[in-house]
Amino acid sequence: MQRLNLNQMLSQKLSPQQIQFIKLLQVPTVELEARIEEELEINPALEEGKEEELESPTDDFQENGDTAETGDDQDINLDEYLSEEYGGYKMQGDGNYNPDEENREIPLSSGTTLHEQLISQLNFLRLDERQKVIGLQLIGSIENDGYIRRDLDAIINDLAFSQNIETDIDELEDxxxxxxxxxxxxxxxxxxxxxxxxxxxxxxxxEDSVVQQAIQVVQHCFDEFTKKHYDKILKKCQINEDELKEIIQLITRLNPKPGGVSDGLMRTQYLFPDFLLTENNGKFEIALNSKNAPDLRVSRSYSELFETYEKSDKKDRKLKETVTFVKQKLDAARWFIDAIKQRQQTLLKTMEAILEYQYEFFLDGDETKLRPMILKDIAEKIDMDISTVSRVANSKSIQTEFGIFPLKYFFSEGIATDGGEDVSNREVKSVLGKMVEEEDKKKPLSDDKLVKLLNKKGYNIARRTVAKYREQLQIPVARLRKEL
Known part of the structure; x- marks a missing residue:
């Protein structure tokens, strides 16, 4: 049986202006210019140049007590927006991807893809049409790092079903x-x-002896080599330590990923810092990158056009539609300019709070002076929502005299010390990295020994945490750090 129930509920709503601000806030500097150019193209009421003081002729436009509205002026449910568009308050770590923005083409450096290069080389072989199709199938199975991980039997089946070519392992391997x-x-x-x-x-x-010995080691002692069981290699291959050192040096110079880049194309990336930090007479000054502060204004001609239409007879339907269109464009231009200004203010406010919080680090760039800091700390300091701070921190960076740092670099959890204070986990990672760097490579430190050394320095840290930090620093286990 179907029932009709009435439910009363409260829900927050985001206006189109708020959504526009949210989108612009998380856009990094390198993408902001393109976003502004796009808005200039689609809105003739927006133009470049210093803003003029204009009255708002659209505020009072009414017909029979109703303001002109379109679907764009309708509020949007906040819960739906956050669940579909944002997906949480955690900082995103996957590069510069912005879920709010539509997909855009990414500029690529000129050149050919890996597969195009391989196909070009295949064309130089004297293969018949059947062999060429098999070759193309094999090249198509090569992954972006250069490996063929698909089983050859599966490739044989692919050729039979998709190309109607019967082959066998011998021909395929040839x-x-x-x-x-x-x-x-x-x-x-x-x-x-x-x-x-x-x-x-x-x-x-x-034919060089070292190359021959290296081939022998990789062919017959590969497992021992990857696990650094050097004693077993010396015995099995009947070589001495000096020869093994040369072999190791040769092998480690080889390329483990011949395909190169992860997506098969060489991408050209440029890093544009969003903030510039300078020191003037012992005082820090934060400035936004000039690309973050474009000169935009509402078109004077469009404003005058609206004033002319607004004073004319509004009973004409076509004229009313024209007035509505002009009003929409003028409103959109003002909203966009306001969103850009609000973005600038929020960026500066957040960065100033980070500078104050991590002041000791910015004095000399010493990583060990970073204080534990999470999004909530800055959000409370500037009286804004955690999600706002997260959007600012994501994909933004600051240029200092010590280099360019992503804002996420300054956020870290705390580790308790014997003195009862909390220190940044970056400080612990820095100390851990130095310990490994200075260890005796013939007897590298195990995680247990690293824990004891850190505890002696006053850091209360567990073994599993040391293992986690070691992995984050891309430091292999002790056994794999062993050298002759």
Missing amino acids: ILLKIQSFDPPGIAARNLQECLIIQLERREHR
Whole structure:
């Protein structure tokens, strides 16, 4: 049975202006210019130049007591917006992706993709049409890092179903061997071991004893090599420590990812800091990058056009539609200018709070002087919402005399010390990194020993936390740090 119930509820709403501000707030400087250019193209009432003092002719426009409205003026449910558009208050760590913005083309450096280069080299081989199709199938199976991880039997099935070509492992491996002779060296390998062997066999001085011994080590002692069981390698390959040192040096110079970049294309990236920090007579000064403060104004001609229409006979339907259109464009221009100004104020306010909180660090750039700081600390300091601080911190950076730092760099959790104070986990990571850097590589420090050393320095830290920080610093376990 169907029932009709009435429920009373309260919900927050975001106006189109608020949504526009939220979108602009999280756009990094490098994307802001493009966003402004886009707005200038779609809104003729917005133009570049210093703003003039104008009255708002659109505020009082009414017809029979009703203001002209469009669908864009309707409020949007806050809960729906946050769940669909933002998805939480945590800082996003995946690069500069902005879920609020529509997909845009990313400028790429000129050049060809990895697969295009390989296909070009395939065309130089004297293959018949059938072999060429098999070669193209194999190249298409190469992943962005340069490896073929798909099972050859599965590729044979693909050729049978999609290309109607019957082949076998022998023929497939024969053509694969040809592709593995292409540049870059190591391409189309099925695993790291095969990748290293291909590169070693293509060395200029392949007959050199060190190269031959390196091939032997990778072929017959690969597991021992990856685990740094050097004693077993010395015994199994019947070589001495000096020879093994040369072999290790040679192998570690090889490229474990012959495909290069992660997406098969070389991307050109430029870093534009959002803030500039300078010191003037012992006092810090924060300035926004000039690209964050564009000169925008409402078009005077559009304002005058509206004033003319507004004074004319509004009973004409077409004229009313024209007035409504002009009003929408003028309102949109003002909203956009206000959102840009509000963005500038919020950015500066947040950065000033971060500077005050991490003042000791900005004096000399010493990472150990960073204080524990989370989004909530800054949000309370500037009396704004945590989500606002998160949007500012995400994809923004500041240029200092010590280099350019992303704002997320200054946020970290605290670790308790024997003195009862909290220190930034970045300080602990810095100390941990120095310990590993200064350790005896013949007897590297285990996680247990690192814990004891950190505890002696007054840092109350557990073994699992040390292991987590070590992994974040991309420091391998003690066994893999061992050297001869």
